[in-house]
Amino acid sequence: MLDKLIHVGLTFLVFAYIILEELIWETFAKPIYEFIHSLKILKKVEVFISKLNRYIVLVLFLYLFIQAELLGIVALAFLAKGHIISGVSLYVARVPLGAFTFWLFKVSKKQLMTFDWFKASYNFIIRWIDKIKETQTYKDIKLKSKSIKAYLKQNRGGVKEKFQSIYATLRGLFNL
Numbered sequence: 077m078l079d080k081l082i083h084v085g086l087t088f089l090v091f092a093y094i095i096l097e098e099l100i101w102e103t104f105a106k107p108i109y110e111f112i113h114s115l116k117i118l119k120k121v122e123v124f125i126s127k128l129n130r131y132i133v134l135v136l137f138l139y140l141f142i143q144a145e146l147l148g149i150v151a152l153a154f155l156a157k158g159h160i161i162s163g164v165s166l167y168v169a170r171v172p173l174g175a176f177t178f179w180l181f182k183v184s185k186k187q188l189m190t191f192d193w194f195k196a197s198y199n200f201i202i203r204w205i206d207k208i209k210e211t212q213t214y215k216d217i218k219l220k221s222k223s224i225k226a227y228l229k230q231n232r233g234g235v236k237e238k239f240q241s242i243y244a245t246l247r248g249l250f251n252l
Contacts, residue, residue, distance in 0.1 A: 108175035140177040
């Protein structure tokens with residue numbers, strides 16, 4: 077009985093992780109992150125961030141990270157109460173903030189890793205993600221999620237292409 081409960085719990089966690097990784101990150105957040113990263117104007121911001129005091133970077137990163145997580149929690153609370161449109165809207169609003177926070181992490185990772193507790197937390201999370209990815213449950217659900225992802229790509233019309241089009245339009249308007 078305990079094994080079945082553990083299996084159900086693990087299946088739920090793996091399914092939630094794959095939904096977040098495959099559907100949300102790959103479909104929405106990654107194209108936003110790549111768009112943010114591709115902006116030439118942000119190269120100057122990256123240089124500026126790399127020169128900031130590590131405590132300032134930490135506070136900025138933690139502030140953005142906590143805001144993104146709070147949005148996710150509030151979105152889940154709305155969904156649990158049956159407020160689907162509000163919950164989905166908040167979660168969608170969280171995606172660009174999460175993508176920007178991820179960009180900030182990539183830009184300032186060297187500074188953030190100078191904090192032993194931060195580095196230990198990061199490594200702990202990465203180890204757990206690796207353990208999850210090694211399970212058969214993960215592999216099974218990942219295979220099933222590929223068909224969902226293909227369906228979404230087919231019916232969404234390519235988020236990346238939409239962002240590239242918007243970027244090209246903005247670039248033309250502002251002569252970037």
